[in-house]
Amino acid sequence: MHKIILSLKNTRYPIYIGNEIFSKFPSLCKKHGIKPHLAVITDKIVSELYLDELLSILKRGGFSPEVIIVNPGETSKSLSVLSKIITQLIQMKLRRDETIVAFGGGVIGDLAGFASAIYLRGVNLIQFPTTLLAMVDSSIGGKVGIDHKLGKNLIGAFHHPVFVFSDISFLKTLPKREIICGLGEVVKCGIIMDAEIFKMIETNFESVLNLNPKIVQNLVLRSAMVKSRIVSKDEKEKRLRMVLNFGHTIGHGIEASLNYKRLKHGEAVMFGMLGESFISLNRGILSLDEFERIKRVIFKIGVVFPQKLLERNLILKYIGYDKKILSERLNMYLPIKIGKMKFFDDINFDEIERAVDFLFEQNKIKLTST
Ligand SMILES: O=C(O)C(=O)C[C@@H](O)[C@H](O)[C@H](O)COP(=O)(O)O
């Protein structure tokens, strides 16, 4: 089992990563002083696959878990679902020094994480990600929150977990589409900071998709390290952390325009990365060669740009509501080569428009997953 320490100004916490480490979970909870009474928040899919096992290993370890189950999918990141969760937490009398375990993918991590940030003004959180996307990205760094109908993650907080527990063996039951979503954030880590990650996907794509444990564990580890390094330098996204938003300005606009249906976050981010790389290409700061590499990898991953469902102007409208734009000017990091980004504070909305138009021109993008 590997351990990465995320160090922040006021706290530090470990990210445990390994293959088939599930049984170690209760002893780690004990090591971190977790009280016996805890709330596991999960979704219907994860609960059908893994909840019995989690509950039995927790009970065997001396814990008394209670469970809250929500519907899977981004639409659960809403005020109404959050409110139901809070009601259940009150009814189960979860105390301030007790813990919520976010057991699931990115939606559960964000939603249960946000519940843990606001319930009784904050209780302990353990991030137990079960999807690739959650393991490499959303479980790390403390961003928790829900969506508003006008935009993604517009309501939220920074609330760090006591620890993150990533067992890559959970990926065996993950649908290919979810693996692909996670790969979106992995590719992002490659482009923004670790060219080796990008190369691994370029050259070992089939092994990654077939979940070769050695390669997958390496990708999860390297991506978690990229994320930890960035968050530890800029916890509250004053500047450097904005690099993790690569692909998300356009990506969030696409997701919101579809009302968070049809395209998943990681898929939308892939199109966002392609669009935002196009801005770099147009500015002459990214070579055509590097741009083509990015495009090839994204096309190879084979996500669908559901042109027929998308409306250019709606996407642009939602991009305009994005918090990155709401706060001040259009600031963003753009790739200048694979593995290296540069910050710009002079992006104008025309460039975003042209990038969105470019995505619509990519007729070659296969319609495979709708
Ligand atoms: O942790 C971060 O910082 C990120 O930007 C990671 C993103 O991949 C993630 O989707 C995040 O939730 C987006 O945050 P937002 O502040 O742009 O809503």
Ligand SMILES: [Zn+2]
């Ligand atoms: Zn993301």
